[in-house]
Amino acid sequence: MLTLDEAFRKFKSRLELNEKETTNASNRQQEVRDYLDTKFKIDRSFLTGSYARWTKTKPLKDVDIFFVMKASENHYVSKAPSVILTDFHDALVQKYGDRARKQNRSINVDFGVKADSEDNTDYRVISVDIVPAFDQGSDFQIPDNELGKWIGTNPKIHADKAVAAHQAYSNEWKGLVRMVKYWNNNPKHGDKPIKPSFLIEVMAMQCLHGGWGGAFDREMQGFFATLADRIFDEWPDPAGLGPAISDGMNHARKQRAQTLLKTAEREATLAINLARQGRNGEALRAWRELFGPKFPLS
Ligand SMILES: Nc1ncnc2c1ncn2[C@@H]1O[C@H](COP(=O)(O)OP(=O)(O)OP(=O)(O)O)[C@@H](O)[C@H]1O
Ligand SMILES: [Mg+2]
Missing domain, CATH: 1.10.1410 (Poly(a)-polymerase, middle domain)
Structure with a gap:
């Protein structure tokens, strides 16, 4: 026994990320990136949050992806956080329909993957949190809708x-x-x-x-x-x-x-x-x- x-x-070890999951997460990041590139001027994107730190639990959902905008999009930072969240949401709804949901600091996109009774997802990511971000020195600014202001963060x-x-x-x-x-x-x-x-x-x-x-x-x-x-x-x-x-x-x-x-x-x-x-x-x-x-x- x-x-x-x-x-x-x-x-x-069951709560650890494995290679199939990291491949699926990277593919989803690329999919969203390819689409958002047609809508916004994005400088770079990366998987972050607990996912990148190996403190994410299972089933794998709400994987954070930062989309760092180019300076030409800086006009957003002088506006209320709700403006960029609404624009991102509107764009993502065109591709994902009601599987794109606006949250406080991000847009959640659900891929329709369901966990079984053992919390397995066949190594697929259930959803991602798409976070618009702006460089601020070596930190970032991200929108916070409830606070109605931009907040600083630093995943590193x-x-x-x-x-x-x-x-x-x-x-x-x-x-x-x-x-x-x-x-x-x-x-x-x-x-x-x-x-x-x-x-x-x-x-x-x-x-x-x-x-x-x-x-x-x-x-x-x-x-x-x-x-x-x-x-x-x-x-x-x-x-x-x-x-x-x-x-x-x-x-x-x-x-x-x-x-x-x-x-x-x-x-x-x-x-x-x-x-x-x-x-x-x-x-x-x-x-x-x-x-x-x-x-x-x-
Ligand atoms: N109040 C905050 N101030 C600054 N940065 C924050 C704050 N809250 C969260 N963050 C950053 O944003 C990341 C994503 O936030 P989130 O709430 O998804 O947490 P998480 O660590 O990814 O946990 P989870 O496993 O629940 O997704 C955090 O990992 C952290 O780096
Ligand atoms: Mg997270």
């Missing part, structure tokens, strides 16, 4: 900080982040407990500290506990450019997140106790119940 350590390692700084955290944690940090993001996406919660899920990664920069202890189950228990303790803290943008990442939740949502995180911590404790009593099969089922179908039973 699978040991707990083997099960967590298998779970971790976020990526460097994630790499530093990962290395300081015996290269287990990204795996743990993907696992909690998978828990967060579990439909059993209804709405996601933690919003945006980038907040999990930002909190993990401080909530996973002291070094890797060597056991996934203990790490998870401690991680859920610390997330619950610190969900009411203010979590600024790690690059110091954009609005606080914790601004995405109001008090009631944070309260709800804390309750669900504490429940997860309790479930982890019970699963650890089952394993300690030698009830391995029950422990595996408890972890699967906690996380979802990608946690293996065999």
Whole structure:
């Protein structure tokens, strides 16, 4: 029978990107790029966000693509963020119909791929988030419709900080982040407990500290506990450019997140106790119940 350590390692690797997925993501990026090139003056585009940092979870959806505009499109930056989002949306609707949806900082394009009951998509990306961006020195400006202004961001700084955290944690940090993001996406919660899920990664920069202890189950228990303790803290943008990442939740949502995180911590404790009593099969089922179908039973 699978040991707990083997099960967590298998779970971790199931949440990793594989070559088929990166090929599909690149093809989708190219497809959207080829189309948007007929509508806007685009300098360059790249896959970014959690996808590029290897902190994206499965199923693979909302993969971020920055479309960095040429200087000749700079007129947009002096206008309200809604103007460029509307123009991008209008353009994308011509190609993708109602599968293109306007969001706060991006246009989401859904490719109509459905995840099966095991959260598999046959290695295809479900959707992408198309983000119009403008160079600002080595940073970028992107539109924020709810704030009604352009915000600064820098994916390179976020990526460097994630790499530093990962290395300081015996290269287990990204795996743990993907696992909690998978828990967060579990439909059993209804709405996601933690919003945006980038907040999990930002909190993990401080909530996973002291070094890797060597056991996934203990790490998870401690991680859920610390997330619950610190969900009411203010979590600024790690690059110091954009609005606080914790601004995405109001008090009631944070309260709800804390309750669900504490429940997860309790479930982890019970699963650890089952394993300690030698009830391995029950422990595996408890972890699967906690996380979802990608946690293996065999
Ligand atoms: N408030 C913010 N200020 C500055 N940059 C931000 C802010 N929020 C997000 N970003 C940047 O934009 C990227 C995309 O945001 P998004 O909300 O999709 O997060 P993500 O890390 O990609 O997580 P997910 O796995 O949920 O897609 C982030 O990875 C981060 O680099
Ligand atoms: Mg994203």
